[in-house]
Amino acid sequence: MFTGIITAVGHITSAQAKGDGLQLAVEVPEGYLEDVALGDSIAIQGACMTATQFKGNTFTLDISRESLNKTVGLDKVGPVNLEKAMRLNDRLGGHLVSGHVDGVGKVAYFSQVANDAYGSWLLRIEAPKELAPFLAYKGSIVVNGVSLTVNKTEDSSNACIVDINLIPHTLQSTTLGKLQQGDAVNLEIDLIARYVARMLNIN
Template sequence: MFTGLITAIATIASATPLGADKHHGKHITLRVEPQWLQGLQLGDSIAISGACMTVVDLQSDGFAVDISAESLARTTGLDAVGALVNLEQSLALSTKLGGHLVTGHVDGVGHVATFEPVGESWLLEVDAPPELGKFFAYKGSIVVNGVSLTVNRVQDLPQHCRVSINLIPHTVQHTNLHQLQKGAAVNLEIDLIARYVERMLSTDRRNHHV
């Protein structure tokens, strides 16, 4: 589990295929400030731009993970050499829950419709897959590239669901969201509570139709 509060930005240093065909994933190495690695161990869970991965190798200036073909197909930006990615180490019971409960399971890939300054803040509008629209609500939570954010507006459009978010300067400066531009792909995770509520409601609806 994670909180959606980013603690470091890393650079993808390499992406090496684990096999010869499309069914194999990739071995990804990342470079990050050495002090962030203190206490990190093999087998630890790390959220990389919102996707939970397992540390398989440690170096003095970074670490490595193996990402399956399935994960690569359902996410964006995790094997782009030179790209910046957001990092968060897994939640401990003593950790402050400053964001919201985040699983690190990406539910879909959205695309940036708007990213522009408004006063001292930034307006971010993301077009999410339409099937995720029912999980978003005004003042509810959403995860974008691993960052816990608050939804300010939801628009159900014919081809997608548009979610509007206000970003404060600190969030823009200390995450990889500062490099967003129109059309950019982003990893999305829905709110954990909304996920279970929808499951319970859908089960209840089916039972009443029996």
């Protein structure tokens, strides 16, 4: 389990073919891996992966074709959001996150909010239509591994439009500040909403 609070920004330094998937090497900040053991889970861009090897400040992981088909940003060199699996005595600063990507959305709009003294930015995402029942005003959503609050939802014929407010700290501490209109993003719906919907036979 995770919380959606990013603990470091790493960098995929290589993505080499392995079977029908890839083996990734991820470089992390100094000391980040000191409390991580082989087989531990680390969320990368919101997708839970298993650390399979360590070398200095780099760890490797194997990612299957299924995971590659269901996510974005894990098939090439570049910066990635990282979060170690939570411990039972950790603060739950975000919300309960499983690290299982539910769908890929698209950035429809991303710009600084006009006349906002705090320097906030508006991130508007087109989420897959099938995720609409799980997205609600002031509910939670995970975008590329980051726990965020939904400020507005609007259903269209083929998507659910979600507005999110980002503060400068979030932009500086994650990869979200690098987003541009048209970019694809990994999305995870709220874990509790998933089970409530199941019990009500919504999905």
